[in-house]
Amino acid sequence: MTAQLAALPFRHVLTVPAEPSAVRLARETAELALAEWGINPHHPTVDPALLILSELVTNSVRHAADRSPQVTVIYAAGADCLALAVHDRHPHRPTLPGPATGDGAGGLATVMELTLGLGGTAVIRADADGGGKSIWITLPL
Numbered sequence: 001m002t003a004q005l006a007a008l009p010f011r012h013v014l015t016v017p018a019e020p021s022a023v024r025l026a027r028e029t030a031e032l033a034l035a036e037w038g039i040n041p042h043h044p045t046v047d048p049a050l051l052i053l054s055e056l057v058t059n060s061v062r063h064a065a066d067r068s069p070q071v072t073v074i075y076a077a078g079a080d081c082l083a084l085a086v087h088d089r090h091p092h093r094p095t096l097p098g099p100a101t102g103d104g105a106g107g108l109a110t111v112m113e114l115t116l117g118l119g120g121t122a123v124i125r126a127d128a129d130g131g132g133k134s135i136w137i138t139l140p141l
Contacts, residue, residue, distance in 0.1 A: 008076040008083060010037040015072045018065035018088065026057045026073045030084070033075050039082070045139050048114045049082055052137055055111050056086040064090030068132065082139045089132035093124050096135075115139065 012033045016022040027050055034046060053073070060071045068089035076083040097109045115122050120139035127133060 008078040008081060010075075010077045012075040013072065014075075015070050018061050018068055018071045020061060022061055022071050023054050023057045026071075026086075027054055029073070030075055034077070034082075037077050039077060039141065043141060045082060045118055045141055048118055049084065049137075049139055052111050052114050052139075053084050053086070055107055056084070056135055056137070059094075059107055060086055060088040060090075063092070064088035067091070074134075077141070080141050082141050083136065084139075085134045085136045087132060087134040089127070091131050091133070093126060093133050096122050096124060111135075111137070 010033070012029070014026060014029050016025050030050060030053055031041070035041065039046065057071060057073065060068065064071075070089075072087040074083075074085040074087070094108055097112050112122060115137055118139050120137060122138075123136045125134045125136060
């Protein structure tokens with residue numbers, strides 16, 4: 001996956017305080033970046049991608065703000081792929097639920113349902129020092 005992401009020609013990085021307003025800012029920034037990159041806002045991947053992004057940033061704000069005063073969002077895209085990552089400096093790495101967990105939970109369950117439903121992938125990568133992590137979502141366009 002690293003080679004695939006490195007090949008994506010469009011990239012943007014946003015670092016914001018880990019507070020509730022980060023969710024809106026991350027989503028608005030995604031909308032602006034996608035428009036700048038020529039991705040149709042009506043593409044069937046865009047709305048689910050924005051919801052996935054909102055859920056991931058919300059999780060970082062809710063669960064990591066005590067150890068991570070900032071959240072970093074990475075946006076990347078190419079002709080046939082959209083990638084999003086949310087990074088915080090909290091060491092806990094949650095387990096990504098499998099498809100159709102059926103527990104009705106929000107958060108990561110919603111992220112995984114949307115990601116897998118679109119034919120995408122999700123990966124959690126720990127920081128080299130173990131003090132944080134990034135959740136990477138890759139979706140086909």
